[in-house]
Amino acid sequence: MLAGGRAERLGTPKPGVVVGGRPLLEHALAATSGAGRTVVVGPDELADPDRYALTREDPPFGGPVAGIAAGLSALPGPDDGGAVWVLVLACDVPRAAEAVPALLAAARHRTDEVAVHAVRGGRDQWLVGLYERAALHAALAAxxxxxxxxxxxxxxxxxxxxxxDEDGATDDVDTWEDAREQDRRLGAGAVPPPDETPHDPHDGRRPR
Structure with missing residues (x-):
């Protein structure tokens, strides 16, 4: 799970942004509840060793591909019982748990495909997808x-x-407007994480 971006348009780290009554990270973790092992790629403050492994790309803020490489390296290898398929998920997709079952169902009916990912309005949602571990390794190595x-x-x-994805389950949160829209769909008021008052670029205020 990718949770280490700069979130420049939000002005605060995405994992702690609350929509639908829960931080974005918690929504993403709910989407991985059936996984044999979960790895979060993000900063040290996200550490929760009882629930998932935490790692970080080196150097930090290397982008999602560097994050995918770091997360894959932190998973057990095939010789250690590691899974053949890997779910790649951005932490800013609060309704990802609605999309994952459809990905799993599609994967069971694949033929020669090594990837299954969502598409929203004609746009590939690469970061809500299942990938064969070996194919992902090969793509990174190339x-x-x-x-x-x-x-x-x-x-x-x-x-x-x-x-x-016809229902917007893969829509992400890049701005406070996105957060408010997701919150409307999920039914609770979006608020910043505790002890932070980030800048919302839509209302002209600055952080205190």
Whole structure:
């Protein structure tokens, strides 16, 4: 799970932003509840060893591809009982738990595909997807560098099943407007994380 971006438009780390009564990180963890092991790629303050492993790309803020590489490295390998398939998930998709069952169902009916990812309004949602571990390793190894690499460059060449998202389950939170919209869908007031008053670019206020 990718939880270490700068979140420049929100002005505060995304994992702690509350929508629908829960932080974004908690929504994402709910989507991984059936996983054999969960790895969160993010800063030290997210550590919760009883629930998941925490790691970080080196250097930090290397982008989602660097985060995927770090997370994959933190999972057990095939010789240690590691899973054949890996769920790659951004932490800013609060309704991801609604999308994951459809991905799993599609994966059970694949033929030669090594990836299953959501598509929303014709746009590939690479960071709500299932990927064969070996194919993901090979794709990462084929890149000249992972730091700053494009997710499209990493994943678009993989034979994939596209799962349409007609209900917006894969819509993410990039701005406070997005947070308010997700909150409306989930039914509670979006608030910043405790002890923080971030800048909302839509209302002109500055942090205190």
């Amino acid at each position: 890149l000249p560098a992972v730091h700053g690499a494009s997710v499209r460059n990493l994943l678009s060449g993989l034979p994939a099943l596209a799962v349409p």
